[in-house]
Amino acid sequence: MSHEPTVKIVNITKRYSDIVALKGLSLDVRRGEIFGFLGPNASGKSTTLKTILGLVKPDFGYVNVLGINVEDNPVEVKRRVGYVPESPRIYEFLTGLEFLDLTGDIYGMNPAEKKKRIEEYLEALELEGREGDMISSYSQGMKQKIVIISALMHRPELLLLDEPISSLDPRSARIIKDLLRELASDGVTTIICTHVLEIAQALCDRIAIMYEGGLLALGTMEELRERAKMPESDLEDIFLQLTGTGDIRPVIEALLK
Amino acid sequence: MNWKNVLLLISADVKSYRLVSGERFRRFRDNRFVTYALYVGACVFGVAIGWVVGNFYSGMGDPQLRELLLQVTINFFLSLPTLALLYGLVITQIGQIQRIGVKASIQPLYWFPITWKEHTLASILANILGLPLAITIFISSGIAVASLFVGVVPLAILTIFALLVSVLLASATTEASRVLQVKLSGAMTKVAGRMVIWVKFLGSLVIFIVFYAVYFSLYRQAASLDLLELIAGGQRMLWFIPYMWHGIALSYFVSGLGFETAILSLASIGFLYAIFLAAVRLNSRFGLYEAPAIRLSLGEYTPRTGVLEKLGFSPLEVAVMRKDFKALTRRSELMSVFMFPIMLAIMPFITVFRGSTDFNSFLFVWLALMPGAFMVMNLGNFMVGLEGASVWYIYSSPITARSLVKAKYSFTVLFSLAVTLVCSIIGSLLAAPSMGIAAIVLTEALFLIFSLGMVSLSFGIRGADFSEFPRPRMIRPKWAIVNMIVCTLLTLAIVSPVVLYLLKLFIKTVQAPLYAMVPISGVIASVVAYAFYRIVLKNAEEFLIRAEG
Numbered sequence: 001m002s003h004e005p006t007v008k009i010v011n012i013t014k015r016y017s018d019i020v021a022l023k024g025l026s027l028d029v030r031r032g033e034i035f036g037f038l039g040p041n042a043s044g045k046s047t048t049l050k051t052i053l054g055l056v057k058p059d060f061g062y063v064n065v066l067g068i069n070v071e072d073n074p075v076e077v078k079r080r081v082g083y084v085p086e087s088p089r090i091y092e093f094l095t096g097l098e099f100l101d102l103t104g105d106i107y108g109m110n111p112a113e114k115k116k117r118i119e120e121y122l123e124a125l126e127l128e129g130r131e132g133d134m135i136s137s138y139s140q141g142m143k144q145k146i147v148i149i150s151a152l153m154h155r156p157e158l159l160l161l162d163e164p165i166s167s168l169d170p171r172s173a174r175i176i177k178d179l180l181r182e183l184a185s186d187g188v189t190t191i192i193c194t195h196v197l198e199i200a201q202a203l204c205d206r207i208a209i210m211y212e213g214g215l216l217a218l219g220t221m222e223e224l225r226e227r228a229k230m231p232e233s234d235l236e237d238i239f240l241q242l243t244g245t246g247d248i249r250p251v252i253e254a255l256l257k
Numbered sequence: 258m259n260w261k262n263v264l265l266l267i268s269a270d271v272k273s274y275r276l277v278s279g280e281r282f283r284r285f286r287d288n289r290f291v292t293y294a295l296y297v298g299a300c301v302f303g304v305a306i307g308w309v310v311g312n313f314y315s316g317m318g319d320p321q322l323r324e325l326l327l328q329v330t331i332n333f334f335l336s337l338p339t340l341a342l343l344y345g346l347v348i349t350q351i352g353q354i355q356r357i358g359v360k361a362s363i364q365p366l367y368w369f370p371i372t373w374k375e376h377t378l379a380s381i382l383a384n385i386l387g388l389p390l391a392i393t394i395f396i397s398s399g400i401a402v403a404s405l406f407v408g409v410v411p412l413a414i415l416t417i418f419a420l421l422v423s424v425l426l427a428s429a430t431t432e433a434s435r436v437l438q439v440k441l442s443g444a445m446t447k448v449a450g451r452m453v454i455w456v457k458f459l460g461s462l463v464i465f466i467v468f469y470a471v472y473f474s475l476y477r478q479a480a481s482l483d484l485l486e487l488i489a490g491g492q493r494m495l496w497f498i499p500y501m502w503h504g505i506a507l508s509y510f511v512s513g514l515g516f517e518t519a520i521l522s523l524a525s526i527g528f529l530y531a532i533f534l535a536a537v538r539l540n541s542r543f544g545l546y547e548a549p550a551i552r553l554s555l556g557e558y559t560p561r562t563g564v565l566e567k568l569g570f571s572p573l574e575v576a577v578m579r580k581d582f583k584a585l586t587r588r589s590e591l592m593s594v595f596m597f598p599i600m601l602a603i604m605p606f607i608t609v610f611r612g613s614t615d616f617n618s619f620l621f622v623w624l625a626l627m628p629g630a631f632m633v634m635n636l637g638n639f640m641v642g643l644e645g646a647s648v649w650y651i652y653s654s655p656i657t658a659r660s661l662v663k664a665k666y667s668f669t670v671l672f673s674l675a676v677t678l679v680c681s682i683i684g685s686l687l688a689a690p691s692m693g694i695a696a697i698v699l700t701e702a703l704f705l706i707f708s709l710g711m712v713s714l715s716f717g718i719r720g721a722d723f724s725e726f727p728r729p730r731m732i733r734p735k736w737a738i739v740n741m742i743v744c745t746l747l748t749l750a751i752v753s754p755v756v757l758y759l760l761k762l763f764i765k766t767v768q769a770p771l772y773a774m775v776p777i778s779g780v781i782a783s784v785v786a787y788a789f790y791r792i793v794l795k796n797a798e799e800f801l802i803r804a805e806g
Contacts, residue, residue, distance in 0.1 A: 105576030
């Protein structure tokens with residue numbers, strides 16, 4: 001694995017009136033790494049992903065992606081990135097196939113390659129036979145699969161995935177996880193936001209735990225265990241310990257009263 | 258029936274106006290004064306109008322005039338139930354359409370411990386809150402006060418009762434028809450398969466034409482007083498329509514037929530209850546709606562390369578244009594973009610049926626200019642906002658401002674040119690204009706389309722509204738109005754040299770040679786197009802970096 005940073009975040013701060021979404025966040029994500037963002041709701045995970053893609057402009061600091069300053073050339077960054085938003089809304093009036101065709105054209109894929117990739121992904125994620133249906137009639141999981149395919153099909157160098165597996169069936173989720181590992185070994189970097197700690201633990205090379213717009217902890221599982229002084233614990237316990245939300249017993253007792 | 262549940266459901270249902278009016282939710286607080294001010298205002302206004310009318314009646318010296326006014330007042334009272342039913346139906350239908358997206362999102366109703374009767378009653382009552390109730394309060398308070406002066410208090414009380422029945426009947430009918438509409442539309446979608454888009458389009462067009470023709474024939478036939486007399490006198494003949502029963506009861510009351518009045522009043526309440534039960538039944542049967550699958554393609558996938566690529570568009574631009582074409586032909590809320598130019602094209606023909614004499618000279622100019630100009634004005638305005646909640650896809654795509662403008666502008670212009678072409682051919686066949694007139698008008702049409710396309714797109718980007726609930730908005734009203742005003746003014750500026758030339762035909766002193774006037778018109782159009790190109794490009798650049806908004 002190369003140690004050249006694919007994503008370099010330098011001291012970014014983002015404020016929405018009186019709410020500070022990001023507080024001086026700095027980190028590097030290396031090439032070929034699967035990097036996880038964890039954190040409670042509204043801790044700044046999705047804002048960080050959007051900032052990396054250039055969808056949110058930081059008030060201070062800057063982000064470099066693949067050596068490009070995002071603010072200077074967002075289009076070039078987008079061309080080389082695949083993005084799955086948290087609650088994707090897609091063109092419901094298109095069929096699944098038409099949406100993927102549109103995506104292929106937007107990312108400049110040649111027709112033969114586009115056709116091959118679309119067919120491969122549709123088969124792999126068991127969408128064959130439904131690709132000609134309007135997206136409005138798809139289930140949430142099917143829509144999620146279509147968005148994931150659209151993020152992967154143009155072979156991006158960086159994947160930004162916000163809760164990508166939450167609506168998928170177990171088989172498809174497994175395929176995506178294995179695929180991400182394979183892509184990582186080919187040098188594709190993945191940044192993933194998730195609340196599913198098992199996925200983060202199993203999939204991510206390094207994990208950043210965010211809290212109130214800042215970085216609470218960053219490292220491999222081993223490094224996080226050391227930081228939390230919980231050598232045998234899993235990520236859930238470490239997460240609760242580090243975010244100060246570990247003492248949940250009184251809450252449960254209060255709810256049971 | 259648990260009335261507490263009904264009240265709770267109403268209070269939840271009426272809050273959907275927050276989405277309709279686009280309120281901000283952060284630190285949102287209901288303003289109770291505003292909530293009731295509408296009704297209090299309607300009541301005060303009604304009382305004032307009633308007082309003015311009553312005093313006017315009392316102050317009349319001429320007994321013949323007094324008698325005439327009394328007759329008009331009675332006719333007005335008699336026609337009110339029918340008129341209230343009509344406005345009730347229209348307003349509650351519009352309310353349902355506006356809130357249908359919100360209603361679809363209130364799925365918890367389906368797993369709350371409430372009965373279908375409670376759910377349906379709450380929906381019916383919630384639907385009359387707002388404008389229908391305010392109008393009813395206004396009319397009721399007005400006729401109550403006026404009746405004190407005119408001396409028709411019992412009739413006024415019965416009229417107010419009939420008004421309430423009308424509004425409730427309208428809302429109950431809307432509730433029942435809403436469920437049926439959704440179910441029928443789903444069934445039609447399933448049956449029509451790939452043809453569903455065109456079936457929906459033609460269906461909407463037929464409804465528009467019928468509505469327009471009915472409106473025109475009514476407008477043509479009856480002045481307002483005649484209309485009142487027509488309804489007041491004619492409703493007894495429609496005794497077989499239960500919706501007329503409470504109105505007929507009023508006319509029996511005026512004729513002094515107490516028994517018939519009582520029977521028909523009770524029958525109309527019975528009919529209202531029957532409609533309510535029907536709505537409950539329909540809700541319980543079809544209330545939980547799921548969109549049917551619409552299969553549009555079955556064959557093997559072959560990536561397309563078309564003419565546009567050969568014309569110099571990049572694959573990205575062609576992809577966006579192709580997607581927009583599908584949006585325009587598949588999204589029902591975008592059909593209005595087609596409908597308006599089509600209605601504009603149809604309007605002169607309805608005028609012909611009314612016997613206008615200057616039809617031929619006017620038809621070609623109208624058909625060649627108006628539908629295309631309106632199409633380009635509307636389309637440019639909606640082109641960016643139609644991305645809706647999927648706009649994240651554009652934001653995250655590697656698309657430059659220039660490509661975005663090129664794709665959206667080219668699509669707007671090409672589509673509008675196609676409309677102009679079709680309408681001009683129809684106009685030529687029907688009106689047979691001279692070659693000279695045809696050439697001038699078509700040249701002006703081109704000038705308008707190319708320049709107004711840029712103007713409306715610049716406002717379309719600036720004022721784009723991507724909210725989809727309760728319905729896709731696409732453009733903020735303020736910017737739609739600005740676009741309309743600016744486009745109208747610029748249209749006048751662009752065509753003014755040619756209008757000047759036409760004036761020469763009537764006023765000989767005007768010096769406006771055609772060979773100079775058309776190029777001047779073209780220069781004005783080019784200047785407008787270029788100036789707005791700079792603006793649209795700047796707007797597009799800002800649009801692509803304001804994703805966080």
